[in-house]
Amino acid sequence: MDRGARTPVVEVRGVCYAYAHERVIEDISLTVHAGDFLGIIGPNGSGKTTLLKILVGLLRPSCGEVLLFGTELKRFTEWRRIGYVPQRVTAFDPRFPAMVREVVASGRAGRTGLLRAPGKEDRRAVERALEVTGVADLSGRMIGHLSSGQQQRAFIARALVSEPELLVLDEPLVGVDTGAQERFYDLLRHLHRDLNVTLVMISHDVGVIASEVTTLACMNRTLVYHGEPHAFLESDALRAVYHTGVRVVSHVH
Amino acid sequence: MPEILQHSFMQRALLAGVIVGVVCPLIGVFLVLRRLSLIADTLAHVSLAGIAVGLFAGVPPILSALVVAIAGGVGIEALRARGRMFGEAALAVFLYGGLAVAIVLIGLARGFTVDLFGYLFGSITTVTPLDVWVIAALGGLTAATVLGLYKELFAITFDEETARTSGLPVPALNLLFTVLTALVVVLAMRIVGILLVGALLVLPTLAAMQVASSFRGTLAAAITFAVAAVVLGLVAAFYLDVAAGGAIVLVALALLGAAAVLPRGD
Numbered sequence: 001m002d003r004g005a006r007t008p009v010v011e012v013r014g015v016c017y018a019y020a021h022e023r024v025i026e027d028i029s030l031t032v033h034a035g036d037f038l039g040i041i042g043p044n045g046s047g048k049t050t051l052l053k054i055l056v057g058l059l060r061p062s063c064g065e066v067l068l069f070g071t072e073l074k075r076f077t078e079w080r081r082i083g084y085v086p087q088r089v090t091a092f093d094p095r096f097p098a099m100v101r102e103v104v105a106s107g108r109a110g111r112t113g114l115l116r117a118p119g120k121e122d123r124r125a126v127e128r129a130l131e132v133t134g135v136a137d138l139s140g141r142m143i144g145h146l147s148s149g150q151q152q153r154a155f156i157a158r159a160l161v162s163e164p165e166l167l168v169l170d171e172p173l174v175g176v177d178t179g180a181q182e183r184f185y186d187l188l189r190h191l192h193r194d195l196n197v198t199l200v201m202i203s204h205d206v207g208v209i210a211s212e213v214t215t216l217a218c219m220n221r222t223l224v225y226h227g228e229p230h231a232f233l234e235s236d237a238l239r240a241v242y243h244t245g246v247r248v249v250s251h252v253h
Numbered sequence: 254m255p256e257i258l259q260h261s262f263m264q265r266a267l268l269a270g271v272i273v274g275v276v277c278p279l280i281g282v283f284l285v286l287r288r289l290s291l292i293a294d295t296l297a298h299v300s301l302a303g304i305a306v307g308l309f310a311g312v313p314p315i316l317s318a319l320v321v322a323i324a325g326g327v328g329i330e331a332l333r334a335r336g337r338m339f340g341e342a343a344l345a346v347f348l349y350g351g352l353a354v355a356i357v358l359i360g361l362a363r364g365f366t367v368d369l370f371g372y373l374f375g376s377i378t379t380v381t382p383l384d385v386w387v388i389a390a391l392g393g394l395t396a397a398t399v400l401g402l403y404k405e406l407f408a409i410t411f412d413e414e415t416a417r418t419s420g421l422p423v424p425a426l427n428l429l430f431t432v433l434t435a436l437v438v439v440l441a442m443r444i445v446g447i448l449l450v451g452a453l454l455v456l457p458t459l460a461a462m463q464v465a466s467s468f469r470g471t472l473a474a475a476i477t478f479a480v481a482a483v484v485l486g487l488v489a490a491f492y493l494d495v496a497a498g499g500a501i502v503l504v505a506l507a508l509l510g511a512a513a514v515l516p517r518g519d
Contacts, residue, residue, distance in 0.1 A: 056418040079420030086415055096286060098411060099467040106408040110419035115401045142466045162419060 083159030094144030149180025281454030375446030375498030
């Protein structure tokens, strides 16, 4: 992969966000370059999800500016270049009558265009997304009948089906068992290294994420740390943010 | 020709009923899965105010009901988009507002209570040729719009937040969908009555969810159940001389009961 060019994909400059009058994030500045894998960690309520929601256009920052692929957030319209995998816990009723294939295909609606029926290229993209995430065998099953790990991969397939250059994931591993987590990281590595997808991911598992990412950001309303992951594990920032001593299990691949 | 088809009023009722049976689930499936079923009932009560205006002013009630219901739908969406009222409680504003306006107008002009009963409980014997034309035209428009926006409506129904991030114009689509809901409520009202309109949107969907395991399958099954309920209900009403609206909803309930014991086509 050509890391020499270092094209900025996301530029966050002095961003803050307030719900009512409470500032949940303050003065965040960071840049994500093409080919990066940024992990975001931080305690509950530290504003991680808020920052992610700003990056995918769900929230407007209260101050500061955000550039996506070099375009200011307000003028950005190429949302198909960004894939979003929300927290699994966000209300999804297992009785919802939809096949995995239907859910995955829905991620392409914005790219296909209003009132247009999906064409051959759209169907091929659905097949590719099902294949790459390993849920092709399950494509005819009801989404609610899958295990949580399988559902999570189906939701990643939905995010990948618009062929995004940036994939944004919000704690995708909550409630996913350990075996499925291994497969999940295999998938992320494949996307990152082989398909050149830039990744931004929130995780609560400091040890695992630190060994997977190229850059680590630690938030606690403000940006506490931003840089090389292993240096973070050896710094005081970890203890400072989490207060208690976090036992970090480092996984080396 | 069987006796039921020899009467022009039954021909009109069956024709209008089948169209309504196709269109109601096309809206109902999305409403139920978005947990917005109450919008149908709310718009039905709002359209009662429109009926009262029509009877009061001497314009065809189906037209005045359409105008008032669409205005109500736009109002509901505006209130929902601002998000300042507590969930479904926002709907109460429109439900009781519509009902109150209707009651006041009815009180002001006594004498059309018979007509009004026809709208409250449905009145297939009085479906006019104008009603059939309006139902066919707007039913066709609604079906074409829902099928044309199928992938967008599915994406929003499954996960509205992620649909927003994929660049879909979600607020505009929500507004359009609520306006279509208002249309369908007014169309169905003539057949089953204002008080039972919600049943025709919700019950076939619930029955379909018992047997289908895909979204497309759910839509197809819901349409089948709704058309069957309307046709069987009208036939029962004709031969047994019972109220059509009630008969249709009882058939829909029976179908739901039967679907609940059937195995799912997984």
